[in-house]
Amino acid sequence: MNRRWILLALIFTGILISYVDRGNLSIAAPALMREFALSPASTGTLLSAFFWTYAAFQLPAGLLVDRCGVRWTYALAFSVWSLASAATALSSLWEHILLLRIVLGMAEAVAPLASLSVIRRYFTGADQGLPVSVYIAGQTIGPACGALLGSTLLARFGWRVMFAVTGLGALLWAPVWLYFAPNHKLRRTSVERSQQHKKVSWPSILKSRAFWAMSICVFFFSYYWYFILTWMPAYLTIERRFPMIRMGYILSMPLFAMAVLNVMAGWFADRLISRGKELFLIRIWFSAGGLLGAALIFLLKVLPAAGIVLPVLMLSICSFGVANSNLWALSQHVAPASMVGRVMGYLNTVSQLGGATAPLITGWSLGTQRNFGVAIVIVSISPVIACVLLLVAGPRGLQRLKEKLAT
Numbered sequence: 001m002n003r004r005w006i007l008l009a010l011i012f013t014g015i016l017i018s019y020v021d022r023g024n025l026s027i028a029a030p031a032l033m034r035e036f037a038l039s040p041a042s043t044g045t046l047l048s049a050f051f052w053t054y055a056a057f058q059l060p061a062g063l064l065v066d067r068c069g070v071r072w073t074y075a076l077a078f079s080v081w082s083l084a085s086a087a088t089a090l091s092s093l094w095e096h097i098l099l100l101r102i103v104l105g106m107a108e109a110v111a112p113l114a115s116l117s118v119i120r121r122y123f124t125g126a127d128q129g130l131p132v133s134v135y136i137a138g139q140t141i142g143p144a145c146g147a148l149l150g151s152t153l154l155a156r157f158g159w160r161v162m163f164a165v166t167g168l169g170a171l172l173w174a175p176v177w178l179y180f181a182p183n184h185k186l187r188r189t190s191v192e193r194s195q196q197h198k199k200v201s202w203p204s205i206l207k208s209r210a211f212w213a214m215s216i217c218v219f220f221f222s223y224y225w226y227f228i229l230t231w232m233p234a235y236l237t238i239e240r241r242f243p244m245i246r247m248g249y250i251l252s253m254p255l256f257a258m259a260v261l262n263v264m265a266g267w268f269a270d271r272l273i274s275r276g277k278e279l280f281l282i283r284i285w286f287s288a289g290g291l292l293g294a295a296l297i298f299l300l301k302v303l304p305a306a307g308i309v310l311p312v313l314m315l316s317i318c319s320f321g322v323a324n325s326n327l328w329a330l331s332q333h334v335a336p337a338s339m340v341g342r343v344m345g346y347l348n349t350v351s352q353l354g355g356a357t358a359p360l361i362t363g364w365s366l367g368t369q370r371n372f373g374v375a376i377v378i379v380s381i382s383p384v385i386a387c388v389l390l391l392v393a394g395p396r397g398l399q400r401l402k403e404k405l406a407t
Contacts, residue, residue, distance in 0.1 A: 059349060061077075070182065084100045084107065140256075143252075149162075220389070223355075223357060282326075297379060
């Protein structure tokens, strides 16, 4: 098998595991609220804590990946976060969980940047839709597997066993990665080496409408996604009163379907681009259409019947999957190869600010009645705002931004 496909399989598996580890707390949230007598606001703080360091370490992690390579950087970070996740099983105070979530976020900051750096090097711009879609499918299947496995372990053995099993079991990935991953920093072309030492004209970039539109777009795009990952399990068990196992099924099915659509949308966009369609235009339209579909999560507020929950989530989350693969392929294409770690590190920082905000605002909005009405309205508006901003950036604006970053 071609080495780049082996690396892509490892990237898929690694990011899948990272999303299982970061999502475990969302599955365990109702149980932790009972055991530690946590308010919704305190629970929101716990769910948000991961994103504090995950956001803060995106730029340092991107610089580390660019300078030190992906092999040992990723393996060490992976081991640290797996042990931090497993150690949550030993927590006796909510402060212990808070600290471990902070460590988890710091270590997991390396994962997306190492993954995208490998994809950027081994696949050309016109061919990146499929590998990026496979990578993003890992982000989707991870929460789906976590919902099924986590809810089963929690229902049968409790939340401590859930954290221990998933955290320690994940450590098997690291030695396989060390065997196949590049031994040195990925090779640069002579053009990329010359670009590495050029100073980027930040005043020019900061004046770019496309730069600010994409930045704010990523924030609202991520607000939706991280609401799904952090509070949706609690919504299903608290608001909709589904049993734990049933919750795992209802949440995992749309996520599995989203993973398939991620890959299909990325592949289909690649095909259109290979036939001469303009790259930025195709990826923008795929992303914009998917974001509008994601806003249909609003139907959860106006349709109270229990039977409507799965179809609404299926439609909304799958639509988001179409946007997800193409938006990140688009963002990656804007970045020169020599700067992909730093550019994606910046965008991931913005993304994680959305990730930190979503659980906090949701926790505060629930109040003592634990009513999700306001939270659903906010999360349904977020992808609409992201869609508008993406269209404001536009194909020409993003092309000019790409040229500014490359000079």
